[in-house]
Amino acid sequence: MKGHLYRRNYTCKKKKCTCGAKWAYVVDVGIDPISGKRKQKSKSGFLTQQEAEAAANTLIYELNQGTYLEDTDKTFSDFAKEWLHIYSESKDVKPGTIRVRLHEIGRLLPYFAQLKLKDITRKMYQDALNDLKDQGLADSTREGINRTGRMIFRKALELELLKKDPTEFAYVKKDKKTIEQLEEEEVPNYLEKEELALFLETAKQNGLEHDYLVFLILAYTGMRVGELVALKWKDIDFLNHTISITKTYYNPNNNTVEYQLVTPKTRKSRRKIVVDEDVIQALKDHKEAQNQVRMRLGDDYYNRYFIFAKMERQFGYPIVIKNVRDRMKRLLRIAGLNEELTPHSLRHTHTSLLAEANVSLEQIMDRLGHTDDQITKNVYLHVTKEMKKEASQKFSELMRSLR
Incomplete structure (x- = not known):
């Protein structure tokens, strides 16, 4: 490994330097693959020869060990x-x-x-x-x-x-947060079963175009709103009562015609959800009504087989997520419920009701398409904790009745 030490701008004639010139080194670091000429690394500014020599030896060691990296000016x-x-x-x-x-x-x-x-x-x-x-x-x-x-x-x-x-x-x-703060922050708002029933009845009586079906499916499946908007008729198995989640909707600018269908959030998000007869029947009714509109409009209908397709202007394009949020806020206001709730709150509602029905956390996570989600776990634990309290109270009441 070739190299040498020297003093930059050295002008002194005497043995003892009085001009203040600093020490520097030059070491060969390889061959330029394009020109074939040797490449050198130099550094100056050392106060003593020993410092320059130590730095040069460090560089030589890195070259010999294969750990040397050329400096980059990349920001x-x-x-x-x-x-x-x-x-x-x-x-x-x-x-x-x-x-x-x-x-x-x-x-x-x-x-x-x-x-x-x-x-x-x-x-x-x-x-x-x-x-x-x-x-x-x-x-x-x-x-x-x-x-x-x-x-x-x-x-x-x-x-x-x-x-x-x-x-x-x-x-x-x-x-660090107190237990009270953690409980308040980590358990999101969701609808109790009586509130959900009121909300769905309000959607049935006062909902606009396909509102009832949208919120029925969100509440009964716990799917994400992006997954719902991306649904096509081929995703519904009417015989086996399942809905397949294979994609999700992406449209950050809320421009109806510029939507994208992308892969689900995670691998676990690809799933089949079993639904009951009420959901299947509501889907059948909706499909029949949609077919009539599609046949009437003919080529004016953007026929990509979306379940939740627009029926006014830009016919056939999937509805935008913002539309679902706005519709939900309207219905919550009519029902006198918490207007801060969102379509995602129905996912938490689904979790809470499954927990109340004694469905295991593992089964709930599988249904929601989660591998791990702390919020879902917290909702589950919150509900089951209340159920345990109720069980304890019932036991105490039973024992008091025997006295």
């Missing part, structure tokens, strides 16, 4: 763009996930945008996470930002653009 901002492209190409990533990653990168840019990757330290990265907490960002938001940051820097490490990963020991600070 965080530039590499984050490259990473997002690699990430989206290498995995079956849904558009919504890309939007989330892009947003999380945007949260890191104020701290690192024009910094070189190699100059970002563990302390700088941890300080950024801490500052995001001081700004009031939620734990889950900061966890997402950290997850994206880790993926970016680990890819840089994999591509040998870095020697160390600044995110390796990073952590997301969290405030």
Whole structure:
């Protein structure tokens, strides 16, 4: 391994230097594959010959061990763009996930945008996470930002653009919460069975176009609203009373004609849901009514076999999710129920009623298409805890009656 030490801009004639020239090294680091000429690495600014020699020996050791990485001037901002492209190409990533990653990168840019990757330290990265907490960002938001940051820097490490990963020991600070706070925050609002019955009756009596069927299916299956909007008639098995979930609806701009059908949220989300006769009959009635409209409109109907298709303007296109939210808010107001509830609240309602019916958590998770979901578990535990209290009270009342 060739190399040498020297003093830059050395002008002294005497043995003892008085001009202040610093020491430097030059070491051969390989051959340029294009030109065939040798490549050299140099560094200056050392106060003593011993310091320069130690640094040169470190470099030579890395070359011999195969751990040497050439310096890159690539900035965080530039590499984050490259990473997002690699990430989206290498995995079956849904558009919504890309939007989330892009947003999380945007949260890191104020701290690192024009910094070189190699100059970002563990302390700088941890300080950024801490500052995001001081700004009031939620734990889950900061966890997402950290997850994206880790993926970016680990890819840089994999591509040998870095020697160390600044995110390796990073952590997301969290405030300790009381049991009361945890119970209030982690159990979402949902409808009790009497409230659900009132809501569905209100949808039947006061609902607009296909409102009743929409909310009946959401309440009786616990499916996500995106899964519901994406349903096509081929997904319904009228003989075996099942609904197949194979896709979900994506339309961030709520533009009816610019929708996308994408793969479900997770692999577990692909599933068949068994439904009862009431749901099947309601679907049959809806299909018959839809067929009449489709035949009347002919070529003016966008026939892609969507179950929940628009029947006014842009005929046949799937309804947008915002439409479902707005319709639910209207019906909740008419029924005098909590207007803060959303279509996703019906998923939690389904969980609570299954728990009340003594269906196991494992069966509920399978029906909802979950591999693991803490909110679902918390709803289940909340309901079953109340059931246990009721059982205890009934036992006490029984014993008191014997006195």
